[in-house]
Amino acid sequence: MDKGLFLKGILIVAGMFMTLLDTTIVDIALPHMMSAFDADADDIQWVITSYMIASAIAMPVVGWLGGKLGHRNTYLLGIGLFTVMSALCGAAPNLNTMILGRVFQGIGEGLAVPMTMTLLFELFPPEKRGTAMGMFALGATFGPSLGPTLGGYLTEHLNWRWIFYVNLVPGVLVVYFLTLLLENVKEKEVRPLDYLGLSLLGIALTTLIIALSKGNSWGWKDEKTVVFLYTSFISTISFLLWEVRTKYPLINLSLFKYKFYTYPVISLSIFGMGVYASYFLLPLYLEKLRGYPTITAGEILLWPSLATGVVSMVVGFLIDKKVISKKLSVIAGIVIFTVGTYLQTKLDLDMNKLEIVIYLLPWASGMGFFFPALSQISLGNFKGELLRQASGLQNLLRLVGGSVGTAISTYILISSQDKHLVRMAEKVSSQSPQVISFLTEVKNHLYYEMSTVKPMLSEKANAILGMLYTKHAFWHSFEDAFFFATVCGILTLIPALLVEEKHEKSLNADSNFNSNGKLGRGAPEPN
Numbered sequence: 001m002d003k004g005l006f007l008k009g010i011l012i013v014a015g016m017f018m019t020l021l022d023t024t025i026v027d028i029a030l031p032h033m034m035s036a037f038d039a040d041a042d043d044i045q046w047v048i049t050s051y052m053i054a055s056a057i058a059m060p061v062v063g064w065l066g067g068k069l070g071h072r073n074t075y076l077l078g079i080g081l082f083t084v085m086s087a088l089c090g091a092a093p094n095l096n097t098m099i100l101g102r103v104f105q106g107i108g109e110g111l112a113v114p115m116t117m118t119l120l121f122e123l124f125p126p127e128k129r130g131t132a133m134g135m136f137a138l139g140a141t142f143g144p145s146l147g148p149t150l151g152g153y154l155t156e157h158l159n160w161r162w163i164f165y166v167n168l169v170p171g172v173l174v175v176y177f178l179t180l181l182l183e184n185v186k187e188k189e190v191r192p193l194d195y196l197g198l199s200l201l202g203i204a205l206t207t208l209i210i211a212l213s214k215g216n217s218w219g220w221k222d223e224k225t226v227v228f229l230y231t232s233f234i235s236t237i238s239f240l241l242w243e244v245r246t247k248y249p250l251i252n253l254s255l256f257k258y259k260f261y262t263y264p265v266i267s268l269s270i271f272g273m274g275v276y277a278s279y280f281l282l283p284l285y286l287e288k289l290r291g292y293p294t295i296t297a298g299e300i301l302l303w304p305s306l307a308t309g310v311v312s313m314v315v316g317f318l319i320d321k322k323v324i325s326k327k328l329s330v331i332a333g334i335v336i337f338t339v340g341t342y343l344q345t346k347l348d349l350d351m352n353k354l355e356i357v358i359y360l361l362p363w364a365s366g367m368g369f370f371f372p373a374l375s376q377i378s379l380g381n382f383k384g385e386l387l388r389q390a391s392g393l394q395n396l397l398r399l400v401g402g403s404v405g406t407a408i409s410t411y412i413l414i415s416s417q418d419k420h421l422v423r424m425a426e427k428v429s430s431q432s433p434q435v436i437s438f439l440t441e442v443k444n445h446l447y448y449e450m451s452t453v454k455p456m457l458s459e460k461a462n463a464i465l466g467m468l469y470t471k472h473a474f475w476h477s478f479e480d481a482f483f484f485a486t487v488c489g490i491l492t493l494i495p496a497l498l499v500e501e502k503h504e505k506s507l508n509a510d511s512n513f514n515s516n517g518k519l520g521r522g523a524p525e526p527n
Helices: 003-025 027-037 046-069 071-090 095-123 126-157 168-181 195-218 223-245 253-257 259-289 294-320 326-344 353-379 384-427 433-449 454-497
Strands: none
Touching: 003 027, 003 046, 003 071, 003 095, 003 126, 003 168, 027 046, 027 095, 027 126, 046 071, 046 095, 046 195, 046 384, 071 095, 071 168, 095 126, 095 353, 095 384, 126 294, 126 353, 195 223, 195 384, 223 253, 253 259, 253 384, 259 294, 259 326, 259 353, 259 384, 259 454, 294 326, 294 353, 326 353, 326 454, 353 384, 384 454
């Protein structure tokens, strides 16, 4: 491979990696921000929620903005905005300033991530796109997984503000070198921006993400949650009706006429639910259930992330060499991922770190098979305006799917714990020989080793037994939540089996939009 081409690809992926790193690196610092800004738990969550909302709203705009500014400049605008706002977040004197910075950081990510895929597809020739998508998958999975480890290290050894300052040097270098190395090409004619469509979509996404983020704490039947979900539903319907009728739609729904795009995007959305569910659950399992420090938990999760990256690069190379087909890679990835999520249901209270890593490797390897091939199938036949829109919409649905998956897995984790506690209490009698023997041993330990006075022995022993019940109920609730990720893997297989590869020669030109903003001459034939 041309070294210059590879260097450009590395720089493009590095910028995206930096933005995705911030989706998880902030989590570890939230308690420190609460102390610094004198904020409560509900207020501090807006540091994360505002970032997700802004990113989701910005993604559909890349279709218009990429034509207006050019692909390179749109990407650099996203990375530059993200970098500047990282400095603002790091120096934020209060919570309002922090949230403002996070909003613009999210906009930067929303522009950069879809444009990363667009630039890679345009930069790499069809015979090298497997490698390019392997690089993309490496950045897309390694960033979120490294976040807790790096965040914990910076917070412990420096200061929580360094989780933002760490972006500054890489951001400046990426912008500088890509300005020199990449040519920017603008389109001669750019369609108007659909402001009403953007407003409706913004309302729909904002209310949906707030409802999904707050539903478990507010309660799913709470008036606020219901109002936000209802508003999101009405706004979404209004948005779709407007997009069908308007002359220049924000999102061209005609993209879904193509099976090579529709079925992969459906698969990606469902797959994203399972992936983000596991991303959410694994740190909780390691830190809250197993009691590992944050840095140790991050070290454990680092190995499956590396596995995803290595597998992605190898699979991308094999696809380029036509050793395996893209569809076979997608299906194999789903099957391996599903087996991996099932193994996650077997994570228990006694496994050592090595055993946990081994159990997580199939889950990680499945993602390495899935992502590079799926992106090639769904985007490989587009270019220009359609490529930008298809990439933006695909990443938007991935983000929404991940938000839904996180919300559902959180609900399962919380709601099933009491159910398991009741079942355990029903199955285990307090008068059983095993319980009596256990309580006797605990009392002896408390009396002879801890010097506990006799009147307190029974109370403390029963409290310890209750804690064990609670811990085991929490463990079984993780089994239920991980099984949800397994179900997502199984459901992903259904649309994936309908995926049809279309040869790269069908790439469409920038003339695909006619005067009505719909697909026109030069577009691939719908199949």
